[in-house]
Amino acid sequence: xxxxxxxxxxxxxxxxxxxxxxxxxxxxxxxxxxxxxxxxxxxxxxxxxxxxxxxxxxxxxxxxxxxxxxxxxxxxxxxxxxxxxxxxxxxxxxxxxxxxxxxxxxxxxxxxxxxxxxxxxxxxxxxxxxxxxxxxxxxxxxxxxxxxxxxxxxxxxxxxxxxxxxxxxxxxxxxxxxxxxxxxxxxxxxxxxxxxxxxxxxxxxxxxxxxxxxxxxxxxxxxxxxxxxxxxxxxxxxxxxxxxxxxxxxxxxxxxxxxxxxxxxxxxxxxxxxxxxxx
Amino acid sequence: xxxxxxxxxxxxxxxxxxxxxxxxxxxxxxxxxxxxxxxxxxxxxxxxxxxxxxxxxxxxxxxxxxxxxxxxxxxxxxxxxxxxxxxxxxxxxxxxxxxxxxxxxxxxxxxxxxxxxxxxxxxxxxxxxxxxxxxxxxxxxxxxxxxxxxxxxxxxxxxxxxxxxxxxxxxxxxxxxxxxxxxxxxxxxxxxxxxxxxxxxxxxxxxxxxxxxxxxxxxxxxxxxxxxxxxxxxxxxxxxxxxxxxxxxxxxxxxxxxxxxxxxxxxxxxxxxxx
Amino acid sequence: xxxxxxxxxxxxxxxxxxxxxxxxxxxxxxxxxxxxxxxxxxxxxxxxxxxxxxxxxxxxxxxxxxxxxxxxxxxxxxxxxxxxxxxxxxxxxxxxxxxxxxxxxxxxxxxxxxxxxxxxxxxxxxxxxxxxxxxxxxxxxxxxxxxxxxxxxxxxxxxxxxxxxxxxxxxxxxxxxxxxxxxxxxxxxxxxxxxxxxxxxxxxxxxxxxxxxxxxxxxxxxxxxxxxxxxxxxxxxxxxxxxxxxxxxxxxxxxxxxxxxxxxxxxxxxxxx
Numbered sequence: 001x002x003x004x005x006x007x008x009x010x011x012x013x014x015x016x017x018x019x020x021x022x023x024x025x026x027x028x029x030x031x032x033x034x035x036x037x038x039x040x041x042x043x044x045x046x047x048x049x050x051x052x053x054x055x056x057x058x059x060x061x062x063x064x065x066x067x068x069x070x071x072x073x074x075x076x077x078x079x080x081x082x083x084x085x086x087x088x089x090x091x092x093x094x095x096x097x098x099x100x101x102x103x104x105x106x107x108x109x110x111x112x113x114x115x116x117x118x119x120x121x122x123x124x125x126x127x128x129x130x131x132x133x134x135x136x137x138x139x140x141x142x143x144x145x146x147x148x149x150x151x152x153x154x155x156x157x158x159x160x161x162x163x164x165x166x167x168x169x170x171x172x173x174x175x176x177x178x179x180x181x182x183x184x185x186x187x188x189x190x191x192x193x194x195x196x197x198x199x200x201x202x203x204x205x206x207x208x209x210x211x212x213x214x215x216x217x218x219x220x221x222x223x224x225x226x227x228x229x230x231x232x233x234x235x236x237x238x239x240x241x242x243x244x245x246x247x248x249x250x251x252x253x254x255x256x257x258x259x260x261x262x263x264x265x266x267x268x269x270x271x272x273x274x275x276x277x278x279x
Numbered sequence: 280x281x282x283x284x285x286x287x288x289x290x291x292x293x294x295x296x297x298x299x300x301x302x303x304x305x306x307x308x309x310x311x312x313x314x315x316x317x318x319x320x321x322x323x324x325x326x327x328x329x330x331x332x333x334x335x336x337x338x339x340x341x342x343x344x345x346x347x348x349x350x351x352x353x354x355x356x357x358x359x360x361x362x363x364x365x366x367x368x369x370x371x372x373x374x375x376x377x378x379x380x381x382x383x384x385x386x387x388x389x390x391x392x393x394x395x396x397x398x399x400x401x402x403x404x405x406x407x408x409x410x411x412x413x414x415x416x417x418x419x420x421x422x423x424x425x426x427x428x429x430x431x432x433x434x435x436x437x438x439x440x441x442x443x444x445x446x447x448x449x450x451x452x453x454x455x456x457x458x459x460x461x462x463x464x465x466x467x468x469x470x471x472x473x474x475x476x477x478x479x480x481x482x483x484x485x486x487x488x489x490x491x492x493x494x495x496x497x498x499x500x501x502x503x504x505x506x507x508x509x510x511x512x513x514x515x516x517x518x519x520x521x522x523x524x525x526x527x528x529x530x531x532x533x534x535x536x537x538x539x540x541x542x543x544x545x546x547x548x549x550x551x552x553x554x
Numbered sequence: 555x556x557x558x559x560x561x562x563x564x565x566x567x568x569x570x571x572x573x574x575x576x577x578x579x580x581x582x583x584x585x586x587x588x589x590x591x592x593x594x595x596x597x598x599x600x601x602x603x604x605x606x607x608x609x610x611x612x613x614x615x616x617x618x619x620x621x622x623x624x625x626x627x628x629x630x631x632x633x634x635x636x637x638x639x640x641x642x643x644x645x646x647x648x649x650x651x652x653x654x655x656x657x658x659x660x661x662x663x664x665x666x667x668x669x670x671x672x673x674x675x676x677x678x679x680x681x682x683x684x685x686x687x688x689x690x691x692x693x694x695x696x697x698x699x700x701x702x703x704x705x706x707x708x709x710x711x712x713x714x715x716x717x718x719x720x721x722x723x724x725x726x727x728x729x730x731x732x733x734x735x736x737x738x739x740x741x742x743x744x745x746x747x748x749x750x751x752x753x754x755x756x757x758x759x760x761x762x763x764x765x766x767x768x769x770x771x772x773x774x775x776x777x778x779x780x781x782x783x784x785x786x787x788x789x790x791x792x793x794x795x796x797x798x799x800x801x802x803x804x805x806x807x808x809x810x811x812x813x814x815x816x817x818x819x820x821x822x823x824x825x826x827x
Contacts (some may be wrong), residue, residue, distance in 0.1 A: 017406035019399030059701035094593035150606035264684035358740030368735035372753040385740025
């Protein structure tokens with residue numbers, strides 16, 4: 001391969017070109033800050049790892065439980081606690097659906113209000129405020145309060161999930177409306193349309209498929225969340241799981257977890273399919 | 280020297296992309312591969328370095344039967360074949376220098392490429408090539424910061440960094456404006472002439488092909504329908520390759536491009552005189 | 555000939571959708587309403603409406619007891635707050651370490667075995683995603699005992715699914731032309747990964763990691779409720795003794811942390827992209 005392998009005329013000797021090249025730093029240009037950040041990260045890592053305390057005796061005891069849990073997960077027991085599991089499951093599923101529907105219905109006006117290009121300033125501020133509060137508060141914390149106010153059970157869970165849905169859908173819907181193709185809205189405005197006609201003709205057709213997609217996605221999330229808020233007393237399959245773990249019934253807990261995983265997989269697959277079909 | 284013998288490619292879908300394609304390219308020859316889109320040009324040059332697996336037939340590069348190589352041997356064969364792509368195919372987020380050096384990947388062990396510590400002679404060669412294509416000032420820029428023509432120059436430098444014995448060029452001008460297209464074609468052909476490097480240039484623009492290639496191969500529906508010097512491309516042959524309407528339309532577009540460029544050149548001359 | 559010249563019977567009547575299409579859509583909406591009503595009835599079967607009617611009163615009562623927050627309690631919150639941030643950050647690091655190989659196994663263009671490893675990797679990702687970090691914490695606390703180690707592992711295990719899923723989607727969306735070009739130079743598989751795929755995926759990788767870190771700060775704040783360390787443990791203790799002014803303070807601290815972490819993550823993501 002030697003005779004044909006010289007693509008460029010060897011007019012210049014290789015010595016005239018540098019033989020060393022270093023990749024220029026991509027993110028942090030200053031050498032000082034690169035070292036400072038690296039050292040800072042190292043110091044933090046040592047400090048943080050130092051705060052971990054492990055009680056090995058406790059872990060040894062726990063290992064045995066861990067084994068039982070894995071065994072329970074591999075050989076789940078659906079029958080012994082089936083009544084508890086099925087009530088929890090039905091509560092979770094109904095809670096998921098109702099909270100998503102109500103949440104989406106409430107978040108539509110809030111989302112429109114939180115879009116800078118269609119809402120007046122003061123409405124925009126209020127709606128953004130509602131969304132910010134709903135997003136900043138953890139579902140669990142909201143659930144604790146709703147349980148304190150409305151008593152244990154699925155109704156508190158329903159309110160929690162509705163509240164969380166408003167922040168989620170409201171924010172994404174507002175962003176979608178802000179991202180719409182302005183020229184279409186211009187064209188509708190130019191026909192002398194009223195504000196409602198503008199929403200109906202220019203905004204709705206552009207945003208509707210996304211809204212349906214987001215609602216399906218939120219349905220998914222709400223089911224997953226419904227499995228958690230039961231831990232603080234807001235009903236659903238989480239309560240069943242919590243009870244099972246408190247009684248150290250790992251085979252029932254394994255069954256609940258498998259059901260959750262299966263439902264999440266099914267809903268994810270079918271919501272993906274539905275979203276493709278809608279869009 | 281490259282020889283392609285009875286090459287056939289049938290895709291899994293049953294589409295027959297190539298049928299019995301045979302030709303040889305001697306050292307130093309620049310071959311223009313023309314044909315309408317879907318004629319199998321792209322499949323043909325990808326069969327040469329087996330980015331697409333041919334169904335039947337052989338491809339020989341200097342007596343090495345490429346179609347029979349196993350994975351490791353194929354990699355060693357690929358580093359002897361430089362390839363220039365449509366839409367440049369640079370790794371956008373790497374620097375220009377890394378893109379050129381990636382031409383040496385087949386020659387260096389993984390740890391060297393991973394730490395970007397290429398041998399000194401490779402780096403010197405990369406600088407020389409960047410100088411040759413007129414980009415020595417841009418070595419440390421990220422590839423996505425360059426213009427289309429500049430990116431294609433980096434693509435050329437990357438292919439040459441491999442020390443290739445053959446150059447495969449896939450629609451080098453597809454996303455460039457007419458003037459830059461000419462510059463890029465001129466550069467590729469010049470480099471091939473300088474070092475006697477054979478090249479197959481897959482190009483849909485017949486006028487460019489006629490202007491720059493020593494020899495033209497015309498593909499139509501996966502078969503070779505013309506093989507000869509650029510001067511042998513008569514109206515009848517082109518009509519056979521492209522079909523009546525397309526060919527007329529293409530010729531008009533090319534004439535307009537050329538006229539526009541000539542006008543620009545006149546303009547520039549006038550301005551020069553005015554200075 | 556203008557439109558009005560056509561006899562009325564033949565004049566085209568414009569409909570938004572075909573009759574059948576409209577009927578199907580109405581039926582769909584009706585079905586959804588029916589489903590909603592049915593679910594609502596089942597869900598509220600066991601609801602004690604007395605509590606619900608009493609809620610505004612209870613809320614006013616709670617508010618009067620929870621305000622003002624007990625600021626002096628802040629001294630006891632710094633350590634748990636530090637733990638919370640450590641749990642989130644170390645957990646994110648653990649999640650990244652586990653998720654990166656999984657993502658490359660799960661992406662259809664980089665997986666070494668389509669039949670065995672890919673489905674296994676995908677199952678790991680789905681399993682991790684469907685189990686909330688609080689449930690992971692519940693399990694791990696019962697195995698490892700209370701403490702921040704359980705919290706770190708819980709956050710890490712939950713993050714695997716999130717990072718893994720987004721990362722493998724990013725890997726699958728890489729531009730094939732760039733990978734083809736690197737392949738054509740005679741590069742090995744590892745070099746193709748290093749030069750062709752990693753540079754394309756790196757920006758989304760940073761974005762995903764920082765995004766998950768932000769989420770993990772929120773999640774680690776409540777892990778203490780089930781004994782996995784951090785500020786949530788203080789929350790649980792205060793709730794148990796009904797010390798509402800402390801609860802208010804803790805929630806304010808959590809909110810402030812969340813706002814700061816969201817700001818940091820937005821800044822970092824902005825700087826990367």
